[in-house]
Amino acid sequence: MAEVSTGPAPYIYVCTRMRVRKAKLLPREDYLRMLNMSLPEITRFIEETEYKSEIDELGASFRGIDLVEVALSWNLAKEYQKILEITPGALHQFTMSYLRQWDIQNVLTILRGKYQGVKAGRIKEILIPAGKLDRVMLDRLLAEESVERIADALRGRSLYPVLERELSAAMETGSFARMENELYKEFYRSIIADSKSGVKGGPVFLEYIRLEIDIRNVQNLFRLRMGRMDGDVRDMMIPGGSFSVDELQRIAGMENTDDVIDAFQKKAGFESISALLDTVREKRSIHEIEIELTRIMLGEMERLSKRYPVSICPILVYLEKKKFEVQNLRALARGKEANLSSERIGDYLVM
Amino acid sequence: MALKDVKPTRSELINLKKKIKLSERGYNILKMKRDGLILEFFKVLETAKDSRGALGEKYERAAEMIAIANTFEGAIGVKAAAMSVQETPEIAVRQKNIMGVVVPEIEASRVKKDLHERGYGLLGTSSVIDETATAFEELVEEIIRTAEIETTMKRLLDEIESTKRRVNALEFKVIPELKEAGDFIKMRLDEMERDELVRLKKIKAKSAKAEA
Numbered sequence: 001m002a003e004v005s006t007g008p009a010p011y012i013y014v015c016t017r018m019r020v021r022k023a024k025l026l027p028r029e030d031y032l033r034m035l036n037m038s039l040p041e042i043t044r045f046i047e048e049t050e051y052k053s054e055i056d057e058l059g060a061s062f063r064g065i066d067l068v069e070v071a072l073s074w075n076l077a078k079e080y081q082k083i084l085e086i087t088p089g090a091l092h093q094f095t096m097s098y099l100r101q102w103d104i105q106n107v108l109t110i111l112r113g114k115y116q117g118v119k120a121g122r123i124k125e126i127l128i129p130a131g132k133l134d135r136v137m138l139d140r141l142l143a144e145e146s147v148e149r150i151a152d153a154l155r156g157r158s159l160y161p162v163l164e165r166e167l168s169a170a171m172e173t174g175s176f177a178r179m180e181n182e183l184y185k186e187f188y189r190s191i192i193a194d195s196k197s198g199v200k201g202g203p204v205f206l207e208y209i210r211l212e213i214d215i216r217n218v219q220n221l222f223r224l225r226m227g228r229m230d231g232d233v234r235d236m237m238i239p240g241g242s243f244s245v246d247e248l249q250r251i252a253g254m255e256n257t258d259d260v261i262d263a264f265q266k267k268a269g270f271e272s273i274s275a276l277l278d279t280v281r282e283k284r285s286i287h288e289i290e291i292e293l294t295r296i297m298l299g300e301m302e303r304l305s306k307r308y309p310v311s312i313c314p315i316l317v318y319l320e321k322k323k324f325e326v327q328n329l330r331a332l333a334r335g336k337e338a339n340l341s342s343e344r345i346g347d348y349l350v351m
Numbered sequence: 352m353a354l355k356d357v358k359p360t361r362s363e364l365i366n367l368k369k370k371i372k373l374s375e376r377g378y379n380i381l382k383m384k385r386d387g388l389i390l391e392f393f394k395v396l397e398t399a400k401d402s403r404g405a406l407g408e409k410y411e412r413a414a415e416m417i418a419i420a421n422t423f424e425g426a427i428g429v430k431a432a433a434m435s436v437q438e439t440p441e442i443a444v445r446q447k448n449i450m451g452v453v454v455p456e457i458e459a460s461r462v463k464k465d466l467h468e469r470g471y472g473l474l475g476t477s478s479v480i481d482e483t484a485t486a487f488e489e490l491v492e493e494i495i496r497t498a499e500i501e502t503t504m505k506r507l508l509d510e511i512e513s514t515k516r517r518v519n520a521l522e523f524k525v526i527p528e529l530k531e532a533g534d535f536i537k538m539r540l541d542e543m544e545r546d547e548l549v550r551l552k553k554i555k556a557k558s559a560k561a562e563a
Contacts, residue, residue, distance in 0.1 A: 104475070105475070108431075108475060109428075109431075112430075112431035113431075116430060116431070118430075126425050173470075174470075175470040175471070176431070176471075176472065177470050177471050177472040177473070178472070179472075180471075180472030180474060180475040181472050181473060181474045181475075183475075184472075184474035184475060185474070216474070219478075220473050220474070223466065223473065223478050223481055224466055224467070224473070226466075226478070226481065227465055227466025227467070227469075227481055231467065236467070236473045236474070238474065285482075286478040286481060286482065287477075287478050287479060287482060289478075290477060290478045327423070330422070331422045331423055334421065334422035335418070335419070335422045338418035338419075338421065338422060339418075340415065340418055340419065340422070344415070344419070345422075348419060348422070348423060348479070
């Protein structure tokens, strides 16, 4: 039977669906309204949105903040898996590569939880199976008795080489910091390799990933400066962005924040966000800078998705925006439970 | 001192006078020490007030930051970052002397750490963890400072209390009793003197009568 060529239709269909889904995300006004609500009101509000089925499904097993949190995580994981199901061809491959960051987060959570002796049930509650490792695999990892056995169970997966290389040192020092950094660096290295593998749409994917790397490096550089880190920062920077790690090391050594922002703005290829970096000058605390940079990143990603309407960009923008929606809702619920003031919670929301 | 035990003799009176003088001198010195300690206490109290205020503020900030960190990073994320810290701050306690009161002088190893010294990963955490860690490092530093000031204050208070008790004992018990005993001896001696005088007068009268 001859293969039926579908042309660009499935790509256009998926990108349009992503735009529709993105339009359904909660607007800023809803967050502002929720800031003045109590936890039960927030739960009820969430129940009236896209999260209804999860809240109903989990209502019998969880209550209060746990119900909100687990329902949000389930919804996020389900949504990401649904997107993977509907994305065709290269878009599927790129989406899958991009979602591998959730595998890192889940594996690190399991490793840390096990290392600290946290009960498997408690760890399971905070896992978000939105990546390549599905719920069954994560359950298998959770059932393992030791950290070493968890790493062994991941043999053959993309995370394994880094785990094999770094785990013994992490266990020896009791700090997973270096391993965590290496896992994320390896993740970005592999998605850059995927985007350069010659698959159609790769350059757009690469442009998007480089933007994300740039923003993360800028964020981390500001964090390191605030944390009085004046040594070698190269190990903590992600290679592959507009700036080489040596350039970032040079910038890290600069005396004041304005010089750092100037250095970023002068960089060729960084012009698109350089004007936006001016807003960072007015911010004082690191979380304000971090959230402002996240907003800049989302704005830029949005711009990319409009420039390349039939590409991986609309999908990734939706994935990111959905992630921040879930993060915001969780923060609202947890913040209310911890009796934090609305202003304080509002400071940390990405709206 | 019960008056019945007092021997109404001149030597006893001299001894008592010496004791009264010594007690009064001790009383004055202790009163000066008490006043000095109170002055010193008020100086420390001012610092303690500031330190308590700062401790309260830092505690509130740390509690708020841990709530924010739990909100944004989840309990395990926060715990994982906390477990990354390997060193515990070392504390060296020395002693110093304030008007004879031995108070501690606490010196802590560096509690506040640079970001790379904290041991958690940079790429998998956010600045909320940094801010929380900073808030708790500042809280620990303030606790150490407050511990030194408040222990000094407590020791000074104990010393003021015991000095006050001694001053009061001297002022209201020892010196009045000694003075009372002195007065009693004086009165007894006067009485004995008058007895003697009357006796001598009687003897003299009797002998004058016999001669007549």
